[in-house]
Amino acid sequence: MASATIITAAMLAIGDELLSGRTKDRNIGHLADTLFLAGIDLKEVRIVGDEEEMIVEALNALRGRYDYVFTSGGIGPTHDDITADAVARAFGVPCTHDPAAMELMAAMYARRGMEFNEARQRMARMPIGAKYIPNSVSTAPGFSIGNVHVMAGVPQVFVAMLEALLPTLRTGSPVLSRSIASPFGEGDIGTQLTAIQKAHPETSIGSYPRFDGTRFSTEIVIRSREQSTAEAAERDILAMIAEIAAAKAAT
Amino acid sequence: MASATIITAAMLAIGDELLSGRTKDRNIGHLADTLFLAGIDLKEVRIVGDEEEMIVEALNALRGRYDYVFTSGGIGPTHDDITADAVARAFGVPCTHDPAAMELMAAMYARRGMEFNEARQRMARMPIGAKYIPNSVSTAPGFSIGNVHVMAGVPQVFVAMLEALLPTLRTGSPVLSRSIASPFGEGDIGTQLTAIQKAHPETSIGSYPRFDGTRFSTEIVIRSREQSTAEAAERDILAMIAEIAAAKAAT
Numbered sequence: 465m466a467s468a469t470i471i472t473a474a475m476l477a478i479g480d481e482l483l484s485g486r487t488k489d490r491n492i493g494h495l496a497d498t499l500f501l502a503g504i505d506l507k508e509v510r511i512v513g514d515e516e517e518m519i520v521e522a523l524n525a526l527r528g529r530y531d532y533v534f535t536s537g538g539i540g541p542t543h544d545d546i547t548a549d550a551v552a553r554a555f556g557v558p559c560t561h562d563p564a565a566m567e568l569m570a571a572m573y574a575r576r577g578m579e580f581n582e583a584r585q586r587m588a589r590m591p592i593g594a595k596y597i598p599n600s601v602s603t604a605p606g607f608s609i610g611n612v613h614v615m616a617g618v619p620q621v622f623v624a625m626l627e628a629l630l631p632t633l634r635t636g637s638p639v640l641s642r643s644i645a646s647p648f649g650e651g652d653i654g655t656q657l658t659a660i661q662k663a664h665p666e667t668s669i670g671s672y673p674r675f676d677g678t679r680f681s682t683e684i685v686i687r688s689r690e691q692s693t694a695e696a697a698e699r700d701i702l703a704m705i706a707e708i709a710a711a712k713a714a715t
Numbered sequence: 716m717a718s719a720t721i722i723t724a725a726m727l728a729i730g731d732e733l734l735s736g737r738t739k740d741r742n743i744g745h746l747a748d749t750l751f752l753a754g755i756d757l758k759e760v761r762i763v764g765d766e767e768e769m770i771v772e773a774l775n776a777l778r779g780r781y782d783y784v785f786t787s788g789g790i791g792p793t794h795d796d797i798t799a800d801a802v803a804r805a806f807g808v809p810c811t812h813d814p815a816a817m818e819l820m821a822a823m824y825a826r827r828g829m830e831f832n833e834a835r836q837r838m839a840r841m842p843i844g845a846k847y848i849p850n851s852v853s854t855a856p857g858f859s860i861g862n863v864h865v866m867a868g869v870p871q872v873f874v875a876m877l878e879a880l881l882p883t884l885r886t887g888s889p890v891l892s893r894s895i896a897s898p899f900g901e902g903d904i905g906t907q908l909t910a911i912q913k914a915h916p917e918t919s920i921g922s923y924p925r926f927d928g929t930r931f932s933t934e935i936v937i938r939s940r941e942q943s944t945a946e947a948a949e950r951d952i953l954a955m956i957a958e959i960a961a962a963k964a965a966t
Contacts, residue, residue, distance in 0.1 A: 485747030583905025654834025
């Protein structure tokens with residue numbers, strides 16, 4: 465059997481509004497879902513404000529460490545949209561109006577009878593050497609440079625850009641995931657679950673507590689790149705739940 | 716007038732489930748809201764999986780740079796809850812069962828007639844020198860060590876721990892925030908808004924695009940630690956909106 469292909473990724477979400485609580489991020493969860501299905505391992509997320517120094521530093525840390533970096537936010541037409549400049553600085557290249565993006569956008573604004581003014585032209589700026597990511601919602605594009613993919617913060621636009629980008633990415637072996645609902649809290653299952661994890665080192669077994677206001681229950685998730693190992697762990701977990709249920713019934 | 720007190724913070728959210736998309740984080744937004752009201756500036760957020768090396772590295776980067784670090788996740792009773800060990804390693808101290816936490820928890824389980832087993836006792840483990848954070852929901856505590864505050868990932872419990880912790884924190888001068896709804900998209904207002912920001916350097920003016928599926932509008936937010944400067948910027952922004960509206964009405 466061929467060994468699994470592991471592709472790693474990080475996300476950098478950019479925007480003061482995420483840190484002040486004004487906006488609740490929705491792009492991280494969407495990217496996590498999308499990458500999981502594509503077999504790309506999201507390993508780290510960072511959120512920073514609209515500060516060039518912070519963006520450059522985070523970007524350089526992440527792009528050296530992971531196969532892909534995805535960013536959200538800061539590519540609009542206003543003065544606080546500084547992502548394109550920060551990415552250009554991280555790559556050590558100038559940031560200019562991209563001719564292909566200018567053409568796309570000029571045509572769209574002409575069609576709509578709107579002025580393609582200086583603020584709107586800002587949205588065509590990208591680092592030299594970048595390639596634009598189409599935006600089927602509102603035209604103004606994102607861009608890719610090296611292993612960094614720069615997308616909008618508005619969720620509808622982020623979704624559209626990621627959809628356009630996805631077919632161009634290398635994907636890994638998908639991770640199989642099975643979920644088992646345990647009616648017992650982690651305190652009841654923790655000791656035995658530790659032993660089961662040790663017995664199945666090829667799987668990653670996670671346990672996620674749920675709290676309904678009165679009682680804890682647990683969602684147990686087995687992740688593996690091989691079906692047979694996931695199934696073996698699942699059998700042991702189901703046996704554990706049956707055993708605990710029998711013990712509770714007997715008391 | 717006394718100069719403003721600036722207190723900075725970072726958050727480290729821990730858990731594979733946040734990176735796989737299985738769980739959509741709710742703690743970051745709650746912490747952001749809470750710190751904003753307390754006048755504490757949240758400057759950076761990181762999300763990492765249940766990997767000791769990653770947790771230690773992120774924690775050491777953040778605790779050296781900000782006044783406070785808040786973590787969520789990984790302090791339950793199962794094998795994948797490794798936050799206490801990772802925090803102990805980051806501080807270079809052993810991780811042991813805390814006597815005060817053991818006492819609290821033993822009393823609670825005795826009251827409820829439940830076994831205080833090995834898995835549950837794991838939740839009393841913390842770095843030597845840590846002080847527990849009360850948990851009014853389900854007893855098993857978080858803990859504080861140095862400038863790091865370690866809390867649960869289950870949102871109800873995170874909220875309860877943060878509430879218990881908040882009165883013990885130093886708070887800064889609150890930031891005044893005023894929000895102005897602009898019926899015009901960022902493309903219409905971008906150029907003038909840049910000039911307004913330049914004219915009011917003591918304020919931070921952000922613009923947040925909204926997209927209703929057809930048209931963009933913008934929420935403009937002025938943040939300042941002084942009322943008078945915020946008001947001056949607000950007057951200029953309202954004048955700008957009136958001017959654009961008049962120009963549109965004339966065409």
